[in-house]
Amino acid sequence: MLSRIDLRDQDLSARELLDVVPRAEINVSDALAVVEPIIADVRARGVEALRELAARFDGVELEHVRVPAAAIEEALAELDPAVRDGLEEAIDRVGRFHRATVPPPVEVELAPGATVSQRWVPVGRVGLYVPGGLAVYPSSVVMNVVTAQAAGVPSIAVASPPQRESGGLPHPTILAACALLGVTEVYAVGGAQAIGMLAYGVDGLCDPVDVITGPGNVFVAAAKRAVNGVVGIDSEAGPTEIAVIADATATPRWVAADLLSQAEHDPMAGSVLITDSVELAEAVERELAALVDETKHLARTKEALSGRQSAVILTSGIEQSIAVADAYGAEHLEIHTAEAREVAGRIRNAGAVFVGEHSPVPLGDYLAGSNHVLPTGGTARFASGLGVTAFLKAVSYIDYSAEALAAVGEKVVALANAEDLPAHGAAIRARTEG
Incomplete structure (x- = not known):
């Protein structure tokens, strides 16, 4: 089912590995041509356009574009108690972790009377997108809303697709999650x-909002690219992916179960095993074949596992396994090896690293405390997962006394003259001369 890439006899550079690792082929640029007229239509015709687009794309005649407060409250009242318990645990753990990651203010006295400080200031308003396609994602409500709240954002709006089965409203579990978090501004x-x-x-x-975050399909990613600069965005999320570094000590059934867990998301999802053990690879493949036949979402899972984006990569040892993982830059990277913490500490490129056999990706998807909105498609080489800094701005404050300015005034003038900007120097001398 999984294809094989054998690198055991190859000494490839980091650049060459980029061409070897499996990857889903997603063209956001092509989707731009589709989404730009839609965005323009919404700007021009507002609610009328939103209603027509809901009928066109969602098969729904919208009675309410903004979800009534009563519907949000009703969704919470009817929520399965077990699901509520899970959501409340997730909210608590994700909240505690993200509040702890808010950067503290910094103040530095560079000389007597010369102080520069920095504060992290939350944006005023954010829009959080929660997808609704092949699955229901109340966990995305938690990850986005809790992080924005931890950052101190005062105004939060959530948008999620209307569902025919829900009378033209977003899925009730999504609405219930909003209710648990105190979010009342929700759009279908x-x-x-x-x-x-x-x-x-x-x-x-x-x-209008200041920042938009949240995952979605290729058209959502293209739309975020189209509005980037008008607002801030977190990333252009692609299909989910998991990579597992495993050696002969790994438990084949657990590795197979974890590869399967991401494959059920989407036919384009990527599942990659990186191992220096042929025996382990073969055992995982046997376990995977047995587990696939039992899975609920058989068609899309098989398509994902047999696609070009999924593979077993055989390596010559742990050094090459780490190099391959860094080239791949997985959204989720699991470490199933001896000395898993040591190996994890050597990883440079991953959205999130799951250390050891008892830290599977589904734990992080829901309530490990970390965020599940993570960089995909290899962008973990330069991008981070969603965190409080997505909703914060670093603002510098410069506070110099007259004496502190005079002490460096002529140095500023010299630099200004070197750049042929004499008015800059004149602004200094107006304060320091007489």
Whole structure:
């Protein structure tokens, strides 16, 4: 089912490994041509466009574009107690971790009377997108809303696609998660139209936001690219992916179960095993074949596992396994090896690293405390997962006394003159001369 890539006799550079590792082929640029007219339509016609687009893409005649408060409250009242318990645990753990990651203010006295400080200031308003396609994602509500709240954002709007089965409202479990978090501004809007609404606002319905975060399909990713610069965005999320570094000490059934757990998300999901043990690889393949036949979402799981984005990569040892993992830059990277913590500490590129056999990716998807909105498609080489800094701005404060300015004034003048900007120097001398 999984293809094999044998690197045991190859000494490849980091650049060469980039061409070897399996990857889903996603073209966000092509999707831009589809989403740009949709965003323009929402800007021009507002609610009328949102209703027509819901009928076109979601098969729903929208009675309410903004979800009534009563519907949000009702969804919470009818929520399965076991699901509520899980959501509340997730909210607690994710909240405690993310509040601890808020950067502290910094103040440095560079000389007597010369102080420079920095504060992290939350943006005023954010729009959080929660997808609704092949699965229901109340966990995405938790990851986005809790992180924004931990950052101190005062105004939060959530958008999620309307569902025919829910009477044109977002899925009730998503609404219940919003209720648990105290979010009352929720819109039954999906896709590129939701991103356009949040970025530019709709008169009489939704004020524009400063930052948009949250995962979605290729059209949501393209829409976020289209509005980036008008608002801030977290990333252009692609299909989910998991890589597992394993050696002969790993438990084959657990590795197989974890590869399967991400494959059930989407036909484009990537599942990659990186190992220096042929015996382990063969055992995982046998376990995977048995588990696949038992899975609920058989068709899309098989398509994901047999696609070009999934593979077993055979390496010559742990050094090459680490090099391959860094080239791949997985959204989720599990370490199933002897001395797993030591190996994890050597990883440079991953959205999140799951250390040891008892830290599987599904734990992080829900309530480990970390965030599950993570960089995909190899962007972990330069990008981070969603955190409080996505909703914070670093603002510097420069506070010099007259004496402190005079002490460095002529140095500023010299630098200004070197750049042929004499008015800069004149602004200094106006304060330091007489």
